[in-house]
Amino acid sequence: MKDKIPLRVYGISQSQLQSGAFALILAQIDGPYRIPVIIGPAEAQSIAIAVEGIKPPRPMTHDLFDTFTHAFGIELKKVFIYKFEDGIFSSEMTFSDGNNTVVLDARTSDAIAIAMRTEAPIYTTPEILAETGFIMQEEPSETTDDDDDDDAELSSEEKPNRPEPNLSQPKSTRHPRLEAYTIEELERTIAKLVENEEYEEAARVQEILNKKRADQK
Numbered sequence: 001m002k003d004k005i006p007l008r009v010y011g012i013s014q015s016q017l018q019s020g021a022f023a024l025i026l027a028q029i030d031g032p033y034r035i036p037v038i039i040g041p042a043e044a045q046s047i048a049i050a051v052e053g054i055k056p057p058r059p060m061t062h063d064l065f066d067t068f069t070h071a072f073g074i075e076l077k078k079v080f081i082y083k084f085e086d087g088i089f090s091s092e093m094t095f096s097d098g099n100n101t102v103v104l105d106a107r108t109s110d111a112i113a114i115a116m117r118t119e120a121p122i123y124t125t126p127e128i129l130a131e132t133g134f135i136m137q138e139e140p141s142e143t144t145d146d147d148d149d150d151d152a153e154l155s156s157e158e159k160p161n162r163p164e165p166n167l168s169q170p171k172s173t174r175h176p177r178l179e180a181y182t183i184e185e186l187e188r189t190i191a192k193l194v195e196n197e198e199y200e201e202a203a204r205v206q207e208i209l210n211k212k213r214a215d216q217k
Helices: 041-052 061-071 108-118 126-132 145-153 183-195 199-216
Strands: 005-014 022-028 033-039 075-085 088-096 101-107 122-124
Touching (some): 005 041, 041 061, 041 199, 075 108, 088 108, 101 108
Antiparallel strands (some): 088 101
């Protein structure tokens, strides 16, 4: 698409500007730029579980929308972030049933949450990319050689058993070293979090699990 920049969801982090909000980071495909979009916790949760492929026990609003459109043979063709004004991104969603095409205005967070479920492409303009985009600096890994050596010295039988986090406790008091959990422990933790409908926390643990699985390949 001429003069439209393709984007993908890069990740979600706590917003440093607004308390209780999140920053959705969109990445330029085949390019170095990132665009931060401030979204609410409900939308962040919905996008996070879609990114990690977590299936909630009950459909969320964006899941229901996706099911509804498919039931009637309607396809989301693309999401277009077409305007940035007063700190707010404006987006539109293009739908088609094969015969008719309809363009609807939407909140950017909702549009992207639905796009993640339908694998629809996301675009923006070169002007918005130039105005809001930044180049993210790579952060050094927190893992040290000493940590690797310590783990190597212990066999699987010698490593101490670690208690699973108490999910009845506030998140701030849970076990902070999930990276040290085994794959089986992480899988059990995710299952409990999904059962409790704590999808944001489940998505965070899923990221750790995905990395641990990749490291073992």
